[in-house]
Amino acid sequence: MTRDRPTLSVIGGGLGAGKSTLIAGLLARPDMAKTGVVVNEFGAFGVDDLLLSAAAPRTSLALLQNGCICCRPGNDLSEVVRNMITAAETPLRRILVETSGVADLSAVIARIGADHALRALVRLDAAVAVVDATAPDDARPEHLAAADRIVLSKTDLVPASRAEEIRRNLAGMNPTAPLFDAAALPGPEELFNAGLIDSATGAVQPNRWLRATGTVHVHDKDAIRSWVIEFAPQRWTVLTEQIARMSRAAGSALLRLKGIVVDRDDPRPLAIQMVRDQIYRPVRLTPETGGGVSRIVVIARAPAAPAIEAFAARLGAAPVHHKE
Structure with a gap:
């Protein structure tokens, strides 16, 4: 297993769950240097990529429009990732893919897993599900099932007892996924590095x-x-x-x-x-x-x-x- 390829992690969640806010906060960290971001927008006009570009102007950004990664034909993601890696001034360490708010995270992961051209370019890492504490029932079971990590957002907008109840429910639905609070902004080594192969050392974990x-x-x-x-x-x-x-x-x-x-x-x-x-x-x-x-x-x-x-x-x- 080579370690010179960047890792690829997918961040999914419903519309308004807080995916872009989470990514923007991460990109502000020094240890998130050499990161590329691919934003998948369902519509013809991208908004999240503009917000991320404003938050992290030096980050490599690409936009996939008009359809979800999980169901769009062709291998657009492979081509976007290839171009991003080739154009980078310094070798990228990781690439994040923000899914559209209507995408099914499990279907996205399955699609990426079947894309041999993409897997030759990157090392698959973490699937991150973002859950809105103000609307936890909007979190699709497929998001939670596919997740290696779960991030609970907007906990400041609900009572503490309600937030704790949501955490217990999420932990019960996917016992293999560590649960983080978006307000605490977990670091990249906590949030990512979820694969079988350690992203830093190449050792099996x-x-x-x-x-x-x-x-x-x-x-x-x-x-x-x-x-x-x-x-x-x-x-x-x-x-x-x-x-x-x-x-x-x-x-x-x-x-x-x-x-x-x-x-x-x-x-x-x-x-x-x-x-x-x-x-x-x-x-x-x-x-x-x-x-x-x-x-x-x-x-x-x-x-x-x-x-x-x-x-x-x-x-x-x-x-x-x-x-x-």
Whole structure:
């Protein structure tokens, strides 16, 4: 894994959630130098890029108009990123993509994961979901499921007790994503650097990437649930069949799967990841990774529950315990 390519992180959230404000605050920091920003606007006229340009005039900015990245045809994002990297006076360290307010973050991540030209240019890093504390129900389950990090904005506009309730709900919906308050403006090393490979050292960071412990359990909140499944070593060929079977049964209700699994036929565990139907190539880790126990996190809509719980049962995992 080379470290000379810039990292690419995606920041998503609803209209007015605070994405541009978050990015503008980050760009003012000295440790955000050598950052490029791609703004995806749904309409024909861009506003956010103008605001960011005013806040950080020396930042490399590009605008993608007339459609969301997740559903627009072609490979416009690849071309924009390529041009940004080529035109940069000094090598870029990271690139941020601000999605449109109507984009589906999970679909954007799946689309980027399938774009091999783009992945040759950058190293995929963090998916950041911005949630408006004044309208938390507007946060799409797909945003939260795909997120490596969640940022809660506008907490100063709601009572402290309400903000804390929202934090608990968000933590229950995605137990793998650290939660930050936009008012505290987390630094780039906290907010980004969420990939399997450490962006600074190139070292594998499986525990930080997965952030899952414990036996099988599930959190319930409206239409989205998260399962953490812990099980004994499996043969990789058998496990892939089981994952495929579960994925087919869950269908579009399956939003994200990530895990570190111990292969009975190889001392090197595997890091695996799916976003929707986009399957990432597994990565072999060092033999000591994982401590001999496999852990998989699944985030899905409620209709996928029977398929996921049957999947856990076939792996010999403990019965699912529903938590309040």
